[in-house]
Amino acid sequence: MDQSTIDLPSRLLRNLKPWLDAANWRIAFSGGLDSTVLLHLLATLAKSESLPALSAIHVHHGLQAVADAWPAHCQAVCDALGISLQIVHVTVQQGASLERAARDARYAAFTSATRINDVLMTGQHRDDQAETLLFRLLRGAGVRGLSGMPAQRALGQGSLVRPLLDISRAELEAYARDHDLRWVEDPSNQNRQFSRNYLRHQVMPLLTGRWPQAHASTARSAAHLREAQGLLDELAQIDLAQASLPGEFEWSGLPSLDFAAIAGLSDARQRNALSHWLEPLTRLPDTDHWSGWVDLRDAGNDAAPVWRLADGELHRSAGRLWWLNGHWLRTPVVSGDWHETSLALRLPDNGRVMFSGQTPAGPLQIRYRQGGEVMHLADRGHRDLKRLLNERAVPAFVRGRLPLLFRGEELLAVANLPGLDSNALEGWRLHWQPSDEDQGLR
Template identity: 30%
Template structure:
């Protein structure tokens, strides 16, 4: 008579196969699978399992971080296993940058995944229930919010990568049992038990203590991640609604932001500050933005740098700028004065952009074409009689009215002929100045490409 344990194992194995087939049918019916395989027990079982279900739709990839002496041998174990099952396999060596070793190794690994993943492939990883529980616990200890406690998703769809974790609800004990029953070969990474690393410390030092008190801790933490994923989805819906009201990826209106509750302000700022980064900024960073920039005087050009972005307040708006955008004034080494010749059929390239000749109802005289003019960088204090205005106005006032930001004003250049101001080149285009060189049926430089 068969043991109840054997019957139980068959039941959960069948349930797992069924859930994988359902996922594949509902979400990935026309996709292939790139399986990230470290050679460990869980990833070797995943490779075997997906081969049994989708033999013609899978490839494997082993990432050699070159951090341990036997890492190349582990890659050979994976490659040999794939050869036995007739699975295409990539072995990729990567260089891990200095810094937080766990984080930098992860960055290198995912960069390699992106390099090899084909457009129709989903990345499949072998994270299991204990991995999920450890992630929740570590993020809780690091002060993560709802998004952090949501941990890993079974199906994680990103802009550049879709990740599927079919074993995420599976306890490690069942993985061990199934791997033993199948007599699968696998490797053991000694760093998995090295308490120098946070995750290994959690697994070897903290885990047993907590389980003695809370025997169902692992499943409870994993369940908490699922609840947090639901909460995070709801929260993100609210954040996106607030974002559309307040601005876009580059700026937020402070007057609209002020109408939100304090909690919604913090959530929106956290998502907005993240930009193209992988993770959101810390709560301390959000509070610094509020304190040092948002709450600064309205007439102040407050600025906060939190790598890699500059957060700048101008009037009643905050802007998120890259270092290149904000510091370009320091990197553009242009002469204060230079000569320039204007041609009818030859575009000119200036610090504010590229311009070409364009006929207009009222503009510059044709006699200026093919002659030498002077180009002065704006220094401050200039007054210009711009066409359409009465009398000469401070150029600074015109730039403010046109919402040309202070960090872009170094691109402003003044065009002169015989000490007569002809106009001003700006990031918004050419502004014609009233002068004796103006006429009806004239021409103007037209901005065709911004800097």
């Protein structure tokens, strides 16, 4: 038995040390070589070490007839090891990339299964890491992409962990032979129409034939790039700290940044800071589409520029950058009369409004700006609503959503705007909570 094979359990345990206090360890078990070895290693360690509860999850994609036998194989392996198995059937959406669609369906199942303080482990190894870096290099990825697969990241309410990233496929194969393990072979892994399979079967053998340490060296480069990405993330946090100071319209609940603080950075630091800020909010654009940021940044001061991204829009207004998605991109619908003014009024696609203090006499109605509205102010007489909104530098995208309180044709109040949202003599104020849902995270 090879010494590296003997050392595998201790190396795995060392890699998993930060998660020994997790509630559960769940293995993503495809039935293939990598996950079979990972499952066997953990089941063996559990006999001598105090580990969290072990279980496995098998995702059945239903993409090929041969795969119909895999759940039974996985069940037999788990039964022999005394590990419970959850089998999840998913539907893969047809599209341009079957690989990506299957991966999305698989990880959606993993996310649903991962609870608070759970760890879900996958079996990617060092060779996979090398192939990932090369694949992304050929697609023109930046530092973040070239840093490869992270050893751990958030997943659902817990964490995704890849504890085999410093272990080669050859070592896993040797362990499987030494322990007489059996696994399934996915026929699609031989299909060289898939880019990763082409790299694995056509390109990597040529590289390792000339440079035997190619897998190890490439994986090491990915580690260096992860460190570089970490430094870029730290720089982004420094640059975003000043830009993230609260602005005047924090009640909107929208993610926002001070525009001048971002625009004052070098071009590279602008892209770095914005990438860091946008990453949890939307799929990031490729290099060619960053021209949208330049157009937004360089637009005139009287403009209201918009940069449309995959999962929402970046707006520049009132001296800030604003991230809008979901209901903020839909036109709100008037809900009708407000009869029970002692209760909050829910507005379709626009949160809710409520009074503090006394409530004005009715009948009352919430409407939205159409243009031409006039409001009477005790100290200024009748004033155009447009002018009043301009004076307060209300962002353009907020103006069409601001709840306006009417009694008949009389505009009584504009929610949330000091001086316009209340009647001091009657002792009431109109409050607007723009959304009951979480803003931002996709």
